[in-house]
Amino acid sequence: xxxxxxxxxxxxxxxxxxxxxxxxxxxxxxxxxALLYPITLYFFLRRPYERRVSYAFLTRVxxxxxxxxxxxxxxxxxxxxxxxxxxxxxxxYARFDVRMHGxxxxxxxxxxxxxxxxxxxxxxxxxxLRAATIGHPEVKLRxxxxxxxxxxxxxxxxxxxxxxxxxxxxAGRPPGEIVLALAEALAEGALVTLxxxxxxxxxxxxxxxFCGAPAPLPLAPFALGGILKVPVVLCLGMYRxxxxxxxxxxxxxxxxxxxxxxxxxxxxxxxxAYAARxxxxxxxxxxxxxxxxxxxxxxxxxxxxxxxxxxxGADHARSRA
Amino acid sequence: xxxxxxxxAPSQSAAEHELAQLIVASLNIDxxxxxxxxxxxxxxxxxxxxxxxxxxxxLALAVSKRYGFxxxxxxxxxxxxxxxxxxxxxxxxxxxxxx
Numbered sequence: 565x566x567x568x569x570x571x572x573x574x575x576x577x578x579x580x581x582x583x584x585x586x587x588x589x590x591x592x593x594x595x596x597x598a599l600l601y602p603i604t605l606y607f608f609l610r611r612p613y614e615r616r617v618s619y620a621f622l623t624r625v626x627x628x629x630x631x632x633x634x635x636x637x638x639x640x641x642x643x644x645x646x647x648x649x650x651x652x653x654x655x656x657y658a659r660f661d662v663r664m665h666g667x668x669x670x671x672x673x674x675x676x677x678x679x680x681x682x683x684x685x686x687x688x689x690x691x692x693l694r695a696a697t698i699g700h701p702e703v704k705l706r707x708x709x710x711x712x713x714x715x716x717x718x719x720x721x722x723x724x725x726x727x728x729x730x731x732x733x734x735a736g737r738p739p740g741e742i743v744l745a746l747a748e749a750l751a752e753g754a755l756v757t758l759x760x761x762x763x764x765x766x767x768x769x770x771x772x773x774f775c776g777a778p779a780p781l782p783l784a785p786f787a788l789g790g791i792l793k794v795p796v797v798l799c800l801g802m803y804r805x806x807x808x809x810x811x812x813x814x815x816x817x818x819x820x821x822x823x824x825x826x827x828x829x830x831x832x833x834x835x836x837a838y839a840a841r842x843x844x845x846x847x848x849x850x851x852x853x854x855x856x857x858x859x860x861x862x863x864x865x866x867x868x869x870x871x872x873x874x875x876x877g878a879d880h881a882r883s884r885a
Numbered sequence: 886x887x888x889x890x891x892x893x894a895p896s897q898s899a900a901e902h903e904l905a906q907l908i909v910a911s912l913n914i915d916x917x918x919x920x921x922x923x924x925x926x927x928x929x930x931x932x933x934x935x936x937x938x939x940x941x942x943x944l945a946l947a948v949s950k951r952y953g954f955x956x957x958x959x960x961x962x963x964x965x966x967x968x969x970x971x972x973x974x975x976x977x978x979x980x981x982x983x984x
Contacts, residue, residue, distance in 0.1 A: 737958075740929060740941030740967055744958035747942055768937055787939045791946070825913065 568765045568863050585724075588650045593659060593807075596647055604640040608632070614639070614856045621859070625775055625850045634851075641851040645689040645803050652691040653724040659807055662695045666813035673795040673815065674703070679750030681789050682799040683816070685761040685842050687852045692801035692809045693757065706749040708742065708758035710735035739767070743784060750794050757799065760785035760838060761855065765863065770832050772839040775846070779860045781839065786831040793819045796834065798841050802852050814841055897924055901974040908970075911947035912940050924971040941967065954980045 588596040608615055618638045622630040630638075651659060673680050684690045697703045709732050733745045735758075749756045763769050763782035770786065771778045789796035798814040816837050817830075846853050897905060897920070905919040908928075917933055929936045936944070945956040960966065966976045 738964065739938035741958045741963055743938040743942045744945055744956065747945070748958055768939075784937075784939050788942070791939070791942055 568857075585650055588647055589654065593647070593651060597644065600640055600643045600647065603643050604636050607639050607643070608636050617856050617858065621853055621855075622850055624777075625847055625853075638851045638853075641803060641805070642854050642856075644805075645691075645854070648689055648803075649691045650724065652689070652694055655694075655725065657695045657698055660692065660695060660809060661807050662692050662801075662809045662811055664696060664811050664813075666815075667696065669815050670797055670813040673797060673818070674753075674755065676795070677753050678819075679753050679792075679794050680755050681746075681750065681785075681792075681794050681796045682755055682757040682813075683760040683785055683796060683838060684757060684799045684801075685759055686854045687800055687842070687846060688802040688854075689809065690757070690759065690799070690801055692811050693799060695809075696811060697755075704731075704749075704752065704754035706731050706733055706746075706754045706756045708733045708735050708746065708756070739764075739784070743788070746788060747792055750788075750792055758785055760835075761842065761859075763862070770835045772832075772836045774839045774860070775843050777860050779839070780862065781835045783831055783835075786835040786838065787827060789817055789819070789834065790827050790830050795819055798838060800842070800845055802845060802849055804849070812845065816841070897922070897970070898974070900978055901970050904974045904977065905970055907947055907951055908934075908944060912936070912943055922970050924974075925969050928967060928969060928973070948977065952977055952981055 587599055615635060618635045619630060622634060622638065648660070670680065670682075682693070684693075694705070697705055711732065711734050733742065733749065733756075735742060737745070746756055746758070761781060763780060768783045769780035770783050772781055773779075786796075788794075795815065796817045798812070798816050800812045802810045802812070804810060817834050901924050902919065905922045908914065908922070909917070909919040914934070922934065926932050926934070928934050929941070949955050956966070962976075965972055967973060
């Protein structure tokens with residue numbers, strides 16, 4: 565259990581995803597949702613690593629070991645958001661009740677015309693962001709996505725909505741190219757979105773306090789805004805069960821113009837601000853947490869089923885030679 | 886840092902030397918002098934310079950400011966262009982010639 569998260573096999577599996585797609589779009593969402601119960605049970609029984617991650621995470625944020633029922637609820641929530649991606653990407657937005665919070669703040673920043681960097685996380689469903697852009701074809705949405713990491717899911721997404729593929733910046737490219745591509749999209753005034761809570765194994769990290777222990781975050785997402793002088797906004801689509809989502813936009817920094825020597829400190833501060841708001845939302849609704857690996861120690865020994873692993877936060881962020 | 890070390894320039898051309906100075910100045914590099922950058926050594930990864938993705942962006946911005954053209958993310962030759970000081974300097978010369 566010492567694999568980095570990126571080496572874990574794709575959690576959905578082609579079969580489950582095929583099932584969700586086939587049943588979902590033919591029979592509709594209620595029938596597909598009924599299938600989530602056996603799928604949840606299957607995952608609970610057959611994916612011991614993810615099960616232990618859930619136990620450890622819920623123990624940490626809720627202060628006591630969760631019941632098996634609660635862990636299954638956690639898995640069920642995750643499966644529910646995977647299913648909803650199908651409907652969101654097929655642009656069947658009408659069936660969802662997405663409540664927006666802070667949209668005016670985002671629009672005010674978009675009107676400056678320099679692009680906005682939206683930082684999400686592996687919580688809830690980032691896909692509900694698309695619902696916010698309905699009826700606004702002028703909004704250019706660019707999404708950083710590793711299309712090779714989750715091939716089954718990516719195939720499915722492209723089959724459902726080929727147009728979305730054009731807005732994807734492939735995170736599997738060399739890191740330098742990714743950052744240049746993000747900069748180019750921002751220069752075109754796009755809404756550039758990426759999930760800022762996972763670093764690749766070889767990526768430079770910053771260490772932040774998250775849910776009571778130090779955790780590594782990738783440095784690049786938090787350095788970009790300062791270098792390109794664009795506003796940085798947190799974006800979380802929290803799933804509330806049924807067809808309800810809460811989509812939050814929270815400004816984290818406005819075109820931070822830090823002097824060159826202070827950029828590292830500014831990126832660190834921004835990463836910590838991001839972590840604090842993420843913690844706030846996750847503590848309110850822990851079953852929205854979809855990082856199925858030891859978040860505090862992604863390259864370590866893996867999670868310990870016995871407890872929250874208080875020693876898991878050792879600082880292993882790569883520092884510059 | 887040993888600032889008294891004589892510039893043991895490993896055969897940098899004038900254009901390479903100018904670019905090396907731009908890299909060192911724009912990326913705030915204090916662990917290697919411009920003169921000491923090997924023209925053929927890798928710029929990124931585990932080499933003596935050890936630049937990363939954010940450095941690539943800073944470098945692209947500095948090149949754009951100084952030389953007036955964009956290093957693009959979709960150039961199929963990026964691996965080669967960003968591979969060494971020599972390759973990047975050659976690319977810059979070529980782009981400036983084309984402009």
